[in-house]
Amino acid sequence: MESLLHINSITFPILSLITFMPIVGAGMLMLIRDDQGIRIFSVIVTLFTFIMSIPLYVHFDPDLAGFQFVENKPWVPRFGLTYLMGVDGISLPLILLTTFFGPITVLCSWRYIATRVREFMICILLTQGIMVGVFASLDMVLFYIFFEALLIPMFLLIAIWGGPRRIYAAIKFVLFTLGGSIFLLLAIIGLYMKAGTFAYPAMLGLNLTITWEFWIFLGFLIAFAVKVPMFPVHTWLPAAHVEAPTAGSVILASILLKMGTYGLLRFNLALTPHASVELSPYVLALSVAAILYGGLLSLAQSDIKKLIAYSSVSHMGFVTLGIFVLNLQGTQGGMLQMINHGLTTGGLFLLAGMLYERTHSRHLDVNAGLGRLMPAFAFFLGLFSLSSLAFPGTASFVGEFLCLSGAFSFSNKLGAWVIPGALLAAAYMFRIFLRVIWGSGGKIELAADLNLREWICLSPLALLVIIFGFHPAPLMKIMNPALENLLARLPREGTLSLATLFNEISFSVFN
Amino acid sequence: MEMTTFSIMPVLVVLTSAAASILIMLLRDQPDRREAVSLIAGIIKFFMVITMVPAVREGQVIVCDLFHILPGLNVVFRVDGFSLVFACVSSFLWIFTTLYSIGYMRGLNEHAQTRYYTCFSLTLSAALGVAFSGSLFTLYLFYELVSIFTYPLVMHHEDSEAFAGAKKYIVYLMGAGKLFFLPAIVITYILAGNLDFGPGGILPHDADPTLLIVLYILFIAAIAKAGLIPLHSWLPSAMVAPTPVSALLHAVAVVKVGVFCVARIIYNVYGPELMQQLHLVLPSAYFASGTILIASMIALTQDNLKARLAYSTVSQLAYIVMGFTLVSMSSMTGGALHIANHAFSKITLFYCAGAIFVATGKKYISQLSGIGRIMPFTMAAFTIGALSMIGIPGTAGFITKWFLGLGALDNNSMLLLIFILTSSLLNAGYFIPVIYRAFFFKLDPADAHLREAPKIMVVPLSVTACITVLLGFFPEPFLRLIQGLLGS
Incomplete structure (x- = not known):
């Protein structure tokens, strides 16, 4: 285990710092009186957190196997609990994505949130810190605590500042996620029984029987499938997205969903490799269902936020597909798609929020033909829509291309199933984009174009979308060695026939 | 082995x-300057393209590497004889289209002219990007950009007909792009x-x-811009666009992007040897001749002049595709020459x-009785264009048909030769009546007050008509470019 942990090359505990700085900041918000001061302080805290996370990228050594910037402190030794934090090539991009979105989520709520600003910003800062904690923790219990703690501020964000059906959406969100995490807890306890410790690196070397692997795989899968969300447990997502305030939608789409796919990579593939190989066809089938079904549902929506929400189901289907084709291209594609979906869909939700602030409607027909009034808005909507439909030259193309080549390398049949999903993406994104920009019959006569604050929110996202479209190397360099290591641990091909597997499992259930 | 030289020129041309x-x-608030910019950019662009001609004529290939996205997935420009024929044209x-557009858009007091000129130059950039693309990915990137940038041009009038035409346009082009082109590229990448x-x-x-073979079918289906039946019907629908758009984009830039992609796929992805080995040559040529004949027959039935021209385009594009699929020296020369001639x-x-x-x-052929008497220059030019489409000796179209016929004979296919000749008859069938009506029917007295179109429109069409005749006698410039490529 020690060989996998590389001590911090920076002299201070950087991971704890960027995890707890926003949380401490949230506490300090209590001391500030006026709303404007609260907003400014929140921007400063999130911006500072982002700046502090940059050294992670600079000092990260991609060629080192295992985890870096490790912080290893005893916590509750009696139960094998340690305060173990660290990052590798899989979690680092996600942490950077999280801190990058911090200032943006605060800025996009500047006007949108007019009541209970203090409480709102406290929730935003709490989610910020907790999400970093999820990606950085290497102790299973620590991970579980962060994973669950996130529900509280997220629930409040939706239930207090949400739309008309906010209570329904918030409760649905919490019930679904909690229902899933029970299985996460079971899987963690199962692993603890075999390993005698909660430290993740120590569990990598476990030699579990296939039956154990199967149950643990299933536990993780259910927990993370809800979070991703995979078909058929995706129904909480559209409700939550539609009701959540802009910042909530952005956090949900850009980062929270990635915790699910991150878990699949980090726990399912790494800890239960045999079961992953055996069961991957089923996950692939679910992914294809999500891609096609999500796409079809998205095509049928006329509420802009709902349309983007269902498109997320479809896009996250590409991620799980890429992960479970279990080849390098697929997993690279899945990882890239996670980052790019975060940037693109985050941008789209920001735009939907800006539109709602102006026209008080999210309906496609009401907002038709706005391109003439808001050219800058039209430009960003065009760019993010193109990226969302994986137009060549935008970030998502590279991710989707790799997922597709992973799928076609797996089998041409699987590839043929996925292609209509790519077509659907073009169909629904063009529908919203062409309708809002040039459509006829809109009811809006007057709307101001983007202001400076909104430009500041959108331009970094737009820049990254284009840069990663032509030059994804900075991301690839970080994550490739980690993914290669991960795949190298997988058994070459299935060691058991499916019939034997199910025999063993039913044996273990009935005896 | 081909000789390559590095030059940044192709990037500059696109930019x-x-x-x-x-x-x-x-x-946008100064129409004169706005249109001057279009015109000057056009002239600069043309001369930049011309500077690349000497090197390419010597058989060199100009290459410019830009981005390495993934191993084997690059944005790279490559200019050879093929690219230059298309780019020059x-x-x-x-x-000339810019000049003509000024007359047309001002003559009709069209709205949203800034959007029109903006999208027009963006489309030109993307079309030249296709011409200069050196990898399948670059080709796909610019191919899709062409679809996006032309959408606002097709829906320019913003009435229900324009929206319907534009919708069909984007559904066909984007749909084929996603459903067929994307998987084809992925499979090629894996193979x-x-x-x-x-x-x-x-x-x-x-x-x-x-x-x-499945991959080949995917590629051919993917390139809806080439207008092969059954994926052709976006082209007549796109005729709702203003006429300069139909003229430059839907007779030259966009559709030639399509046939150009077909050529790249046959010669630079598959290669002539593999085409022969898979026995794809004659079936593809027969498939193309099917389009030639069917589209010509549909053209016979159209009364709307632009629709008749659109179906004629569908059929003429298939000549080019046929030339490329036959993979012989003369057929390929014919195909590439027809990019310019058509x-x-x-x-x-x-x-x-x-x-x-x-x-x-007037939009309909049946209204054109005697129009040649009041618009002699226009109708004379029309006659020259039509004769060239039929393939009368002394016009550009003849040269193409000559080489295509030779190509059919190289492949020992009498049947293809018969198809080519039959289609010429059909071409005559739908063009001669228009000319006959214009010059020999009596002018409707109600039309007696009408006059010839403004000079800014008549000059460009006279120039292109003259060039059509010139190319019929001196095909050398383009021929040498193409032979520079074939020689290497």
Whole structure:
């Protein structure tokens, strides 16, 4: 285990710092009186957190196997609990994505949130810190605590500042996620029984029987499938997205969903490799269902936020597909798609929020033909829509291309199933984009174009979308060695026939 | 082995009109300057293209590497004889179309002219991007950009007909792009490990033949811009666009992008050897001749002049595709030459259709009785364009048909030769009545007050008509470019 942990090359505990700085900041918000001061302080805290996370990228050594910037402190030794934090090539991009979105989520709520600003910003800062904690923790219990703690501020964000059906959406969100995490807890306890410790690196070397692997795989899968969300447990997502305030939608789409796919990579593939190989066809089938079904549902929506929400189901289907084709291209594609979906869909939700602030409607027909009034808005909507439909030259193309080549390398049949999903993406994104920009019959006569604050929110996202479209190397360099290591641990091909597997499992259930 | 030289020129050519589009947007309140920018950018672009001619004539290939996205997935420019024929023609005709557009758009007091000129130059950039693309990915990138940038042009009138036409346009082009082009590229990437064009193809010859044939069908279906039946019907619908758009984009730039892609796929992805080995040559040629005949027959039935021209375009594009699929020296020369020949002839015809519309407001052939008496220059140019489309000796179209016929004979296919000749008859069948009506029918007395179109429109169409005749006697310039490529 020690060989996998590389001590911090920076002299201070950087991971704890960027995890707890926003949380401490949230506490300090209590001391500030006026709303404007609260907003400014929140921007400063999130911006500072982002700046502090940059050294992670600079000092990260991609060629080192295992985890870096490790912080290893005893916590509750009696139960094998340690305060173990660290990052590798899989979690680092996600942490950077999280801190990058911090200032943006605060800025996009500047006007949108007019009541209970203090409480709102406290929730935003709490989610910020907790999400970093999820990606950085290497102790299973620590991970579980962060994973669950996130529900509280997220629930409040939706239930207090949400739309008309906010209570329904918030409760649905919490019930679904909690229902899933029970299985996460079971899987963690199962692993603890075999390993005698909660430290993740120590569990990598476990030699579990296939039956154990199967149950643990299933536990993780259910927990993370809800979070991703995979078909058929995706129904909480559209409700939550539609009701959540802009910042909530952005956090949900850009980062929270990635915790699910991150878990699949980090726990399912790494800890239960045999079961992953055996069961991957089923996950692939679910992914294809999500891609096609999500796409079809998205095509049928006329509420802009709902349309983007269902498109997320479809896009996250590409991620799980890429992960479970279990080849390098697929997993690279899945990882890239996670980052790019975060940037693109985050941008789209920001735009939907800006539109709602102006026209008080999210309906496609009401907002038709706005391109003439808001050219800058039209430009960003065009760019993010193109990226969302994986137009060549935008970030998502590279991710989707790799997922597709992973799928076609797996089998041409699987590839043929996925292609209509790519077509659907073009169909629904063009529908919203062409309708809002040039459509006829809109009811809006007057709307101001983007202001400076909104430009500041959108331009970094737009820049990254284009840069990663032509030059994804900075991301690839970080994550490739980690993914290669991960795949190298997988058994070459299935060691058991499916019939034997199910025999063993039913044996273990009935005896 | 081909000789390559590095030059940044292809990038600059593509960027010229993109930069112009930004200036055009900034000058939206000053129409004169806005249109001057379009014109100057056109002239600069054309001369930049010309500077690349000498090197390419010597058989060199100009290469410019830009981005390495993934191993084997690069944005790279590559200019050979093929690219230059297409690039010269489109950038040259852009100059005249800009002049013509000024007359047309001002003559009809069209709205949203800034959007029009912006999208026009963006489309030109993307079309030249296709011409210069050196990898399948670059090709796909610019191919899709062409679809996006032309959408606002097709829906320019913003009425229900324009929206319906534009919707069909984007559904066909984007749909085929996603459903067929994307998987084809992915499969090529997996098979070849690389998407950069190679002189003799990049696909491994020992791959599963069934997969290669399926892949070929995917590619041909993907390129809806080539207008092969049954994926042709976006083209007549796109005729709702203003006539200069139909003229330059839907007779030259956009549709030639399509046939150009077909050529790249046959010669630089598959390679002639693999085409022969898979027995794809004659079936593809028969498939193309099916389009030639069917589209010509539909053209016979159209009364709307632009629709008749559109179906004629569908059929003429299939000549080019046929030339490329036959993979012989003469057929390929014919196909590549027809990119230029058809461009000059068909743009003349469209210019005439637009001039008639601006001068008289008439769209239908049945209304054109005696129109030749009041618009002699326009109808004379129309006649030249039509004769060239039929393939009368002394016009550009004849040269093409000559080489195509030779190509059919190289493949020992009498049947194809018969198809080519039959289609010429059909071409005559739908063009001669228009000319006959214009010159020999009596003019409706109600039309006696009508006059010839404005000079700014008549000059471009006369110039392109003259070039059509010139190319019929001196095909050398383009021929040498193409033979420079074939020689290497």
